[in-house]
Amino acid sequence: MQKREFAFLLFKERTMLRHKGFKTIEDFRNFLSGVTPSDVYYSSAYYEKPEEEMDAKGWMGADLIFDIDADHIPTPCDKQHDTWTCKNCGMSGRGAKLEKCPKCAGQKFGDVSWPCEVCLETAKEETMKLIDVLDKDFGLSPKEMNLAFSGHRGYHVHIENEAIKTLDSIARKEIVDYMLGIGLETGLQGFDRGVGPRLEDSGWKGRIAKGTYEFLLTATQEQLENTGLKKKTALQILRQRDKILESWKEKGPWKILKGIGPDSWEKIITKGIERQSIKIDTVVTTDVHRLIRLANTLHGETGLKKIQVSTSEIEQFDPFKSAIAFQHDSVTVDVSESPEFRLGGNTYRPYKNERVELPTAAAMLLLCKGAAKITEETISVQ
């Protein structure tokens, strides 16, 4: 704790108070209750003097951090729960962030993103893939992996390990490339004249085999052609799909199809690699000075807690239940507009320009998202 930098986002000023250091938990608690910030962060890095300016801090090392955020992953919900409003012409719509306003070509938007079940489920799947690789390939024990729901749209994995701490940004980039499969060359992964990896192989070899198998299991003609294959080749693959899938029991399909050479396989394999790559945020992991939200503090955009999850419980973990901070009472709010959402056991219907009494956590989420205001009566009661 003494070696970390702490930072706080202030409610009123909306500015970041940085370069704070604390000697004891007591000091830290006193500071928190005095300042009551909206968000609390600490550095992944360890410093000799955390309170100094960046150049004078004396970097000693940093935990290895992974951030999996639904923003970086294409999801089946297509982000239809998110809204954007053009700051130039006022036009608004639903879906992922745009580059240009379709009406006035303006590029400045106000956008509101929602924590969504589909998004978080996708992020969770990626997180489980990550944990699996950290365990099997990198040999890290669950004890060294600190896993947490971020309080908004994803998961964080912190690795605290003495040896890894000292890795520089270039070395961490190699770990990022490993997770994403960037720079992977099939020639160096066991492909050689009709021989290729098998499903039971470890590391990327096995993952290439699995990804390719999964892709071929369900691929349509269109999907095959989208990889750059000729129509003839795509049809040939579809005709022989059973034979291909069957071949995985032995040496794999790499040599069994006449007329499908290494170039065609390369295109199919690229899809397999894409399926198996782990969609982590590349900037977070390579940044050795990163500030990260402190566990058990509230996320200013949701009112939910960043909460730790054990690697063995992640599969059953329900962020919309476990991360609720405000368990009691209710608040009456004026809602301008909100999509359907769930918190705990309750699902809330979409609201539009209406006054509703909601459990505190639900009201808090709407307030944090700027979708509701506290009614004047509530304020006067308080």
Add this chain to the structure above:
Amino acid sequence: MQKLDLKITELDNPEYSRIVDRAEKRVEEAILYALVRDQARNDEIEILSFPVAVMMVAAANDPFLKRRYALAEAKRAYSILRQESRQKLAEVAQVFNWKIKPVKTDAVIPQTVPADFTLNFVDYLKNTSNFHESKWKLVNRTILHGEVNVTKDEAARLLAEEVRAHMENKLDLKIGFTLPQTVTERAERLKLLFLSRKGQARQEEMPKETTVDAFPPCIRQLYSAAQTGRHISHIGRFALTSFLINSGMTVENVIECFRTASDFSERMTRYQVEHIAGGRGSRTKYIPPRCDTLRTHGVCPGMDEICHRVRHPLAYYRGKLRLIKTQTPAAAART
């Protein structure tokens, strides 16, 4: 040194002249040929000349000479290490606290790439960051439970890299004593020799004018995004700005490029551009990230023919400029 009873203050004693001669030769060879040749006629001289050579280079105190000498000694270490037995290599690795294990030769696990050792991935990553061949990329290695498979020759190469880094650190230490006059003179002579060689190999200067046609695909894409006001990621902005500055564009003109951005703020842009140009704060002039970093962060839009031959956007730019220069007169002749 202590065991062989060599005192630094006595280095100008004629008794030690063969050691000092050999030390000077080591550095001279590093300067002239970028390697140190084997000359082990007398083991004692060979061994003692090494720390003396290190002292000379440290005394000459030129960062580029330090790098060159460390690299030359590392190359020599590699040529020696690769001849050693697996047992010996493992022992040397342990000196550097590597977590390394020999692979049992009777292993029944089928290996597509034969391996002699498994090396912990942290030790592996620390010693491969200067290597650019794709076979060294972690994603192309066999790694299981944190251990990377390496062959004996690869282990020797990685150890040589450890030697290089170790030497660079040693050479950077301040010397806490005065070297005898004659040794200092030799160090000065070596420095002059190095500077005269370096002068010859000076890189061609960047032309003053920026040539958009010579931009690599990544910068071309970022440049057009900036001009049409499209959103650019943080790392994209940094790559573009540092590239433009290094291509000779003025701070004013770089700021102009960003003017169409939706969230343009002259004050903020000026601050950032000036910082990257080295006019503020730490006063370092930044260069763009290298190609593989841009690839990691999704800035690389895909490679063209020249990309395959370079590792850095600025190297692409220099190469393409040369190409344009040689092609232009021919094109002009046709018209």
